[in-house]
Amino acid sequence: MTEPVLVAEGLNKNFGAVTAARDINIAIPKGAVWSLIGTNGAGKTTFVNMVTGYTKPDQGKILFDGKDITNYSPRKVTRAGIRRSFQIPQLCAELNVLENMLLSLSINADHPPSFWRSAKGQQENERALIVLEQFGISDYRDRLIGELPAGVRKLLDIAMAMAGSPKVMLLDEPTSGVAAEEKFPIMDLVIDALRAADVTIVFVEHDMDIVTRYSERVLAFYNGGIIANDTPEELLADPDVQRYITGGPK
Numbered sequence: 001m002t003e004p005v006l007v008a009e010g011l012n013k014n015f016g017a018v019t020a021a022r023d024i025n026i027a028i029p030k031g032a033v034w035s036l037i038g039t040n041g042a043g044k045t046t047f048v049n050m051v052t053g054y055t056k057p058d059q060g061k062i063l064f065d066g067k068d069i070t071n072y073s074p075r076k077v078t079r080a081g082i083r084r085s086f087q088i089p090q091l092c093a094e095l096n097v098l099e100n101m102l103l104s105l106s107i108n109a110d111h112p113p114s115f116w117r118s119a120k121g122q123q124e125n126e127r128a129l130i131v132l133e134q135f136g137i138s139d140y141r142d143r144l145i146g147e148l149p150a151g152v153r154k155l156l157d158i159a160m161a162m163a164g165s166p167k168v169m170l171l172d173e174p175t176s177g178v179a180a181e182e183k184f185p186i187m188d189l190v191i192d193a194l195r196a197a198d199v200t201i202v203f204v205e206h207d208m209d210i211v212t213r214y215s216e217r218v219l220a221f222y223n224g225g226i227i228a229n230d231t232p233e234e235l236l237a238d239p240d241v242q243r244y245i246t247g248g249p250k
């Protein structure tokens, strides 16, 4: 098997009486495309939050390229090479699309905003435009966030994460809130761009057609725990998955 890039060992997390993570053990190989499924409240976002430093596990370890990153801050995780997108895109409404990209690049490189006007800033400008192009949204570069269709907002959030040249990308519901006919085109763009850059991908998704089409392996979350870890085909045939998540055979 390919060497794992991301490993979770015995992760547990409680919020009061709620167990949001229950003995999570996984090893994700380099270059893999995996998905996370489960009903609302199953613990998918908590897992993403723990990996990216937004939530500290009560117990357990997270290893990235063999290094223990369990206690890293979100910023340190980002710098190490793990990026994420959010269920609700985290964008600055007062800025346009290109400025959002540049802001994200500046924050990660610790530049003051005036840096954009310098010669080196110009290089970042070019990089930002290339990434916007790659995600098919460069035509929106001068538009304010509020004017963007939901799908473009989602793509921008992912493009911003991608501009940081990550090794691992965690996408939290990349197609939620997007019109049904836009879901496949969005996933095509995102998966192609990430694969071309050799990024390991983990995405949270409710739509089983998308899960089946794009992921090599699926982790099924239920009540904070993983109840199945399998290929999409095997997973859909799993009685526990049918009972607790998909509501029956397809």
Ligand SMILES: Nc1ncnc2c1ncn2[C@@H]1O[C@H](COP(=O)(O)OP(=O)(O)O)[C@@H](O)[C@H]1O
Binding pocket: 015, 018, 019, 020, 038, 039, 040, 041, 042, 043, 044, 045, 046, 047, 221
């Ligand atoms: N910051 C928090 N404070 C309290 N409870 C939380 C917090 N984050 C998540 N939870 C709870 O943990 C459980 C798992 O949530 P979450 O990981 O967001 O689920 P999912 O993403 O699968 O819908 C839910 O019961 C949720 O209400």
Ligand SMILES: [Mg+2]
Binding pocket: 044, 045, 046, 087
């Ligand atoms: Mg969630």
